[in-house]
Amino acid sequence: MAEQSQTKVPLKEIKIRHWKPSDVPAVVECQNAAYPHLDKESLNDERKMAMQLAAFPEGQFLAEHNGRVVGYTQALIVHLDEDSPWYSYNEITGCGTFSTHDPSGDTLYGSDIAVHPDYRGMGVAGKLYTRRKSLLKRLNLRRMVAGGRIPGYADYAKKMSAKQYVELVKQGKIHDLALSAHLKAGYEVKGVEFAYLSDAESLNYATYLEMQNPQYDLAKRQISASPIRKTARKIRVCAAQYEMRPVDSWEQVERQVNFFAETANEYHCHFLLLPELFTAQLFSMLPPDMDSRHAVKEVARYHHRYVKMFQKCAEEHGLYIIGGSTPVEHGDELRNTAHLFTPTGNVYTQDKMHITSVERHYYDCQPGDKLKVFDTPLGRIGIVVCYDVEFPELVRLLTMQGIDVLFVPFATDERKSYHRVRHCAAARCIENVIYVVLAGCVGNLPQVKSFLVNYAQAAVLTPCDVGFPKDGILAEADPNCETVVIAELDLNDLATQRVLGSVKPLQDRRNDIYQVLPKIPVEVVYTQ
Numbered sequence: 001m002a003e004q005s006q007t008k009v010p011l012k013e014i015k016i017r018h019w020k021p022s023d024v025p026a027v028v029e030c031q032n033a034a035y036p037h038l039d040k041e042s043l044n045d046e047r048k049m050a051m052q053l054a055a056f057p058e059g060q061f062l063a064e065h066n067g068r069v070v071g072y073t074q075a076l077i078v079h080l081d082e083d084s085p086w087y088s089y090n091e092i093t094g095c096g097t098f099s100t101h102d103p104s105g106d107t108l109y110g111s112d113i114a115v116h117p118d119y120r121g122m123g124v125a126g127k128l129y130t131r132r133k134s135l136l137k138r139l140n141l142r143r144m145v146a147g148g149r150i151p152g153y154a155d156y157a158k159k160m161s162a163k164q165y166v167e168l169v170k171q172g173k174i175h176d177l178a179l180s181a182h183l184k185a186g187y188e189v190k191g192v193e194f195a196y197l198s199d200a201e202s203l204n205y206a207t208y209l210e211m212q213n214p215q216y217d218l219a220k221r222q223i224s225a226s227p228i229r230k231t232a233r234k235i236r237v238c239a240a241q242y243e244m245r246p247v248d249s250w251e252q253v254e255r256q257v258n259f260f261a262e263t264a265n266e267y268h269c270h271f272l273l274l275p276e277l278f279t280a281q282l283f284s285m286l287p288p289d290m291d292s293r294h295a296v297k298e299v300a301r302y303h304h305r306y307v308k309m310f311q312k313c314a315e316e317h318g319l320y321i322i323g324g325s326t327p328v329e330h331g332d333e334l335r336n337t338a339h340l341f342t343p344t345g346n347v348y349t350q351d352k353m354h355i356t357s358v359e360r361h362y363y364d365c366q367p368g369d370k371l372k373v374f375d376t377p378l379g380r381i382g383i384v385v386c387y388d389v390e391f392p393e394l395v396r397l398l399t400m401q402g403i404d405v406l407f408v409p410f411a412t413d414e415r416k417s418y419h420r421v422r423h424c425a426a427a428r429c430i431e432n433v434i435y436v437v438l439a440g441c442v443g444n445l446p447q448v449k450s451f452l453v454n455y456a457q458a459a460v461l462t463p464c465d466v467g468f469p470k471d472g473i474l475a476e477a478d479p480n481c482e483t484v485v486i487a488e489l490d491l492n493d494l495a496t497q498r499v500l501g502s503v504k505p506l507q508d509r510r511n512d513i514y515q516v517l518p519k520i521p522v523e524v525v526y527t528q
Contacts, residue, residue: 009065011123016131018526019060019072024049026069027062034114037151039198042089044074044112048096052076052111055098058139058377059108061131063115063124070119073128074111076101077141086208089147089197106221108136110146110209129185133211134344134528139377140224140318142216146187146209151201152176162205163192179207187211215343217318219268223488224378233491235378235405237271238264239458242324243443243482244451246284250302253281254309260484265317267486270378273439274324276386276411277336279306280441280451292362300327300334307339307347314341320376320527324409324439325352325385333366338383338409340374346528348374352385353394372523373401379491380524386410390424392431396516399432399506401524404491406432410440411454418455426472429461431505433498435474435489436461442480455480460487465501467493 019027024046031043044052053060056076063071076098080087093111094100110132115124136144152174153165160168166189168174183189187209196206224234240260247253257274264272282299290298303326310323321341328337328349336352336359351368359365371394374381382398382405389395389408398406408425412418418440425436440456459476462468475487498506 009119009122011127013065014070014119014122014124014127015064016061016127017064018057019053019062021050021053023062023069024053027072030062030069030072030116031112031114033116033118037201039200042197042199044096049074052096052098055101059135061128063119063128065119069116071113071115071124071128073113073132075132075135075144076109076111077103077105077139078107078109079105080107080145086191086193087147088195092147106142108132108139108141108144110144125181126185133186136211136213137215137318137344138342138528140215140217140221140343141213142218142221143213144187144211146182147193147196148182148187148189148207148209149178149196149199149202150176150205150207151178151199153205154201154203157203162194162203166192166207182207182209185211215318217268220270220318223268224270233379234488235271235491236267236269236486236488237273237405237437237460238267238269239273239437239439239460239477239485240275241439241456241458241477241481241483241485242275242278242441244278244281244441244445244454245443246445247281248285250282250305253279257309258313261313261317261319261321263484264319264486269319269486271320271322271381271405271407271437273322273407273409273437275439275441275456276325276338276409277327277451278324278411278441279326280411281445283451284445293364296327296334296363296365297329300329302326303328307341310339310341311345311347314343315345318343320378322383322407322409327363327365330366334364335368336365336385337368338385340381340383340527342376342527344528348372348525348527350383350385352388354387354391356387370520370523371397371518372525373398373403375524375526377527379404382406384408386412386421389421389428389436392424392428393516395428395432395434397518397522399434400516401522403434404494405435405437405489408436408438410438410456412440412456413453414455418457422457422459425459426461429463429472433463433494433501433506435494437487439485442482458483458485460485460489463494463497463501465497465503467497 059075061073169176190210191208314321323339325338338350340348355367380402382403438459441454442456457479460474464472475485477485
């Protein structure tokens with residue numbers, strides 16, 4: 001084994017990211033350095049690693065320092081026979097090709113994790129494990145399993161059996177380069193097996209390791225799992241029809257939000273959508289004669305509590321939450337910003353791109369300048385805020401980046417305003433062959449001059465063709481009452497519609513006479 005580097009590198013300088021095809025030679029080089037004594041037949045060449053990346057790009061991570069690959073992980077999703085869950089490396093990985101990868105499985109198999117000898121003892125493996133655990137949580141998989149080498153066993157084989165050796169490592173009486181790291185990461189040893197792979201250092205023994213996902217939700221997995229294209233091809237969404245009632249504390253807002261999060265979780269939803277500017281409830285805590293521009297800045301000061309509240313809800317319930325939108329200060333500007341919260345506690349934002357005259361007049365609100373697509377384990381989604389959905393170019397740009405579902409938080413004061421949003425949302429469904437989810441505010445805020453009345457009807461809209469509801473309405477709420485709309489979206493139906501639909505608006509575009517092109521590239525955000 002190569003000697004460990006004597007020069008420590010600050011862990012913050014180590015970057016963890018997904019593999020790219022161009023990384024494969026460097027990953028192979030790192031593997032060869034990490035396993036100098038492993039039989040060549042047990043190692044992966046560039047061809048196999050390229051196949052692994054193609055099979056499951058989300059599952060392959062690497063550690064990078066100053067452009068050098070210094071560690072990596074490999075993983076795939078599998079179904080295991082519960083009566084006999086032990087498999088050899090070749091059986092479970094398809095001889096290293098990951099041809100056994102099954103997106104509808106419930107188990108993440110950690111095929112390998114390795115750190116270059118020059119970077120051992122610096123915490124690199126811990127950072128790689130953190131990303132792998134995050135993947136386990138994001139994909140809502142039941143567990144992670146692995147076949148763990150015990151490279152130190154050869155030195156003890158004359159004195160004890162492999163099982164005895166493993167027990168002493170578990171007790172901390174012996175340090176094993178691989179097993180000790182696995183135990184530190186949180187794995188439990190479920191067994192010690194023979195003939196996992198050809199490994200002289202381990203005398204061909206290996207541990208069967210398992211790590212449960214404590215946040216695994218069986219119902220959500222059963223709804224979403226499907227082996228076609230994505231890890232999930234069905235998702236369940238919940239749109240909140242939120243009543244704007246006067247409040248006298250932030251805790252009352254939290255109580256109302258928690259109600260919707262608990263409701264979405266109770267019905268095994270994957271996504272929860274709240275309305276635009278529902279935090280305007282906080283205006284009712286301010287003096288009624290306060291100037292609107294000052295009042296909205298007071299609401300913006302609650303942004304930190306807003307983020308903390310939704311992070312907690314998303315983590316606690318395993319939800320992707322589009323937390324409507326709220327005023328946010330960006331330097332000297334005030335923006336109307338939508339937020340996406342993930343089950344892992346991460347936060348992503350999308351500013352409103354088109355500002356109404358009311359927002360400019362009352363709040364001095366400014367438009368955003370960056371359009372984003374959010375690539376989640378459940379599919380690619382887009383978020384546009386209210387007025388933005390009335391601009392077809394915006395949604396077309398998102399569609400060209402592969403979105404399946406568009407979430408539209410809105411706030412409208414009366415029925416005509418609502419129907420502008422509703423009819424435009426329906427048009428976006430047909431034009432782009434996507435689902436659109438709408439959620440708005442209802443109820444009134446007496447004495448709040450810039451947010452007096454609200455009209456809304458939450459809905460989930462579809463294209464209008466065979467395989468979808470005849471009126472393009474999958475679900476809708478009764479208008480102007482506090483409730484939710486829950487619907488299950490089959491993303492395979494969209495794929496079928498785009499190829500076999502009665503009309504094919506995406507394929508039939510006349511690019512010879514018109515095009516919609518962004519002047520600033522649409523950013524694709526891979527959510528964690």
